Amino acid sequence: MFKLSCLSALLGSLLACSVAHAQIFQREMGAFDLKLGTTPTRSMAQGLVKPSVVGSFHGGLDLSHDSGFYVGQWSPSMGISPGKDLEIDSYMGFKQPFDQTLGYEVGLIRYSYPEVTTPDSQELFGGLTLLGSRFGIAFSNDPDKQNNTLFADLSGNQPFGVGISLKYTSHQFNTPVAVDGGYVGSFTDWSLKLSRPFMGIDLDLIYSDSSLSGSGCSAYAGHNSQCDGLVTLKAEHAFY
Structure with a gap:
């Protein structure tokens, strides 16, 4: 690389x-x-x-x-x-x-x-672009787990001017992770993002969740910011 x-x-x-x-x-x-x-x-x-x-x-x-x-x-x-x-x-x-x-x-x-001892990881991806929308799949090899991701960005078709993007990933640990009451060998997580510009501001509404809950969340190491269901509203405005 x-x-x-x-x-x-x-x-x-x-x-x-x-x-x-x-x-x-x-x-x-x-x-x-x-x-x-x-x-x-x-x-x-x-x-x-x-x-x-x-x-x-x-x-x-x-x-x-x-x-x-x-x-x-x-x-x-x-x-x-x-x-x-x-x-x-x-x-x-x-x-x-x-x-x-x-x-x-x-x-x-x-x-x-570069500044920490975390090992590097690699990801192979591919996909299709159809009428402005993107559909893809990726396979990655992290030091502790394997990840398979499906994602879609429906930019080519925006009802009411709302952009839609989705991501779904399955994670398989190389070694099951111990949690209270047992072990976690695999899990899935997903996210849905709705985007729309409004009066010069880019608004994003994001919902994310995973298949883990309770004590199992101690093993979570996925794409989302947290294990449980989360709704995030983000607003961005250009300064230049």
Whole structure:
């Protein structure tokens, strides 16, 4: 897998608190297209890079070629805020349309934590783009478990101007985790996000939950911020 040492320098001009609206700076360089921004810009990777950016500085870059190949890095946390470690999600892949309504994409993501001893992990993803909506699947190999993810972003069909995205993941521990009253060998979690702009503000309503409950939640290590059902309302406004 690759490392782009220039990430930190490029992010110097892109650092933005999570209350800021996503900003994308784009420049064409011959057959290459470079994007810098405060949100992931790659279609499939955007649904898979770690989404937790609340209270942290974040940003990334994406470099694509006319042939369909691309590489990029996204940092959901620059390690500046208290309790937040530096994380770099590096990805590479290939994207091509079949025609004007249908396309495909495959790629690989590596999650790394340079400042801590947490081992790196990898994720293989692929999917289809149909009429502006994205449907994908991913397989990842974490140090302690295996994860299989299904995700969908229905951007191509927004009833009443509301964007809809969904994610469902099954997690299988390499070794069952002990909890009060037994062991947890596997679990699932899911999330549903509704998004709509309103008077210059991006509003997100997010519901997340998992198959664990009670004492079993002590074994939870999934995508959501907590094990039990949670409803989150998030509002973002552009400062620049």
